[in-house]
Ligand SMILES: Nc1nc2c(ncn2[C@@H]2O[C@H](COP(=O)(O)OP(=O)(O)O)[C@@H](O)[C@H]2O)c(=O)[nH]1
């Protein structure tokens with residue numbers, strides 16, 4: 007017997023954190039709304055019962071205007087779980103109870119969880135659990151996903167609620183609305199929850215309209231008063247919620263005052279944005295300072311290993327060059343990647359990032375994007391595939407496609423080793439600065455592309471932004487570690503799969519037909535054959551071949567370079583060509599995985615093709631500018 | 641008054657919301673006639689803005705806040721730029737340390753009683769001053785008369 011348990015709640019109340027606690031998973035938790043865009047599932051056993059948990063996107067209402075709301079609502083309506091856990095933030099419970107009251111209308115087995123009880127206690131908030139249970143007529147559990155308080159009890163309550171058959175009584179909306187509801191209930195088929203749909207119809211939900219029986223006309227029932235009634239329904243719920251809280255919760259006024267001072271600076275009209283850039287710069291500096299010793303150590307280790315094995319026979323060459331040198335050159339940058347994500351994780355966990363979205367929204371708006379898509383794009387710094395997928399959470403189709411198409415310009419972690427390699431060779435004394443400039447360029451190129459795509463491909467107007475700013479939190483080490491691991495592990499997986507395979511292919515192409523001289527290899531032939539295209543940029547054949555192979559995944563550029571030159575330490579690139587190369591690599595082509603994601607998310611071949619053509623074009627033009635200007639200066 | 645026009649630091653009461661695609665979500669967040677909203681802060685260029693609805697901090701663009709008709713709550717302090725000449729008590733001062741220190745040097749501190757003169761100058765314990773618009777808008781006051789009434793009621 008499997009018990010399915012759905013987790014519902016407002017954004018940022020700790021649904022994913024609780025999910026991770028409950029099933030022992032390591033899902034991505036972030037202190038900003040809109041992280042979970044599709045449902046995430048996981049199972050565990052408790053007292054011989056299999057519990058199947060489903061983490062749903064954060065929502066305020068089951069009326070649907072965005073895809074997150076639709077994912078959650080469809081799940082509850084069409085595949086109702088055995089138990090629905092509505093998670094409520096103990097520090098801002100009003101909106102949570104509203105959602106709970108809506109969920110109760112679906113006639114499900116509901117448990118109300120008041121989460122973040124640790125912070126509530128610290129702030130002197132008193133919650134009377136039994137009073138809540140009496141008023142809400144559902145079991146209530148107080149939990150903390152941080153300390154683990156109440157988790158055991160939540161499991162017990164799930165088992166108890168699952169067996170229960172009598173369900174909570176619903177809210178009464180008064181004679182006027184109730185009579186309309188019963189009239190409207192007849193307009194829906196029996197397979198649906200009719201009361202829920204009738205209420206949603208009055209509330210103006212377009213989707214409920216689509217589920218009406220054929221040939222019924224509701225316009226006589228829903229005359230001009232519908233919008234007044236909708237307000238009345240919402241007010242009834244809120245009045246109820248406030249009454250419940252009045253009797254069951256004692257709040258302490260003036261919480262959060264210490265945080266207001268910090269927020270004053272971080273979201274300041276003038277210095278807010280400079281502070282953001284300064285913090286990013288610090289994060290990059292940290293990345294290098296923290297990881298440099300380890301990177302050096304790993305590099306030296308692989309170097310020793312290749313020397314010991316040598317490359318006198320085909321087999322030893324395959325092992326030392328193709329595998330150890332090829333894959334090792336990529337792996338040695340892993341400490342830097344983890345260090346960077348550690349720094350970014352702190353920024354996200356503390357609740358700082360949504361404030362950036364707030365500051366940047368006006369600028370994003372002029373690009374016809376929202377602060378919300380800014381945050382989606384930020385995911386792209388980990389991996390472009392994630393931002394392409396997360397764009398699902400954007401309610402506007404035009405904004406969604408634009409976000410998908412510009413995602414590849416966000417400098418993902420796969421590009422980090424490439425930059426690190428080139429920067430290490432050409433700008434050894436200005437590592438953090440050069441890195442910072444690449445990220446700024448990446449942001450500028452993303453913005454520019456959004457502008458162009460909006461002008462050329464799609465036309466439309468701006469989209470509403472309704473976003474919640476979470477409280478500041480002291481980042482917990484385990485959450486930052488999870489964040490770092492989630493973003494970095496992808497990289498390790500790739501090292502063992504696509505990069506390994508590609509390294510071996512690159513080895514083959516550089517070993518044959520003449521193992522003694524790489525200048526005669528297939529790789530060289532290919533590179534030299536295409537070199538004319540890149541002549542204006544000043545690239546050698548090694549660069550051309552590496553770029554070609556790196557089209558599959560950017561890390562392969564590093565691995566190819568390492569093999570063509572017999573180790574990264576043998577490479578020499580002058581600063582102008584290095585800068586040109588980095589600018590070209592920033593955007594030149596989305597990797598295979600990203601292209602596949604673009605295709606599946608847009609469900610058309612048109613967009614991946616546009617993406618390839620456009621990115622090749624723009625990168626070439628930009629790189630050419632850098633080459634020309636660079637040569638004039640130096 | 642539209643919500644987008646309400647000055648920061650003020651508490652407003654929602655009167656009416658124009659129907660649009662996002663009205664259901666606004667209702668879910670608690671933006672409903674009769675509910676009080678605190679206007680917290682502007683982003684650069686005054687858009688979007690932060691509001692407090694119950695205990696959640698929500699950002700709205702002005703294009704959406706325009707759909708929401710509000711009035712200043714009776715008991716809400718108002719910025720000095722928003723009130724008629726008269727006697728007022730300073731309830732709180734927005735902004736950072738530097739702004740507070742500057743205002744304190746001319747006798748404008750939280751709890752002080754000041755008089756706004758007809759020519760928009762401010763009379764404090766320390767004298768009469770010409771205070772710039774930017775600074776005036778950071779000083780939130782309650783009229784002495786209203787305070788007097790409230791005391792009597794108790
Ligand atoms: N102090 C505290 N923080 C929590 C708790 N649950 C979640 N958080 C934090 O709240 C933020 C949002 O959590 P998340 O699980 O992503 O929320 P979701 O958006 O509802 O999935 C993260 O920064 C968590 O670390 C809790 O019980 N106590």
Ligand SMILES: [Mg+2]
Pocket residue numbers: 021022023041042064
């Ligand atoms: Mg989540």
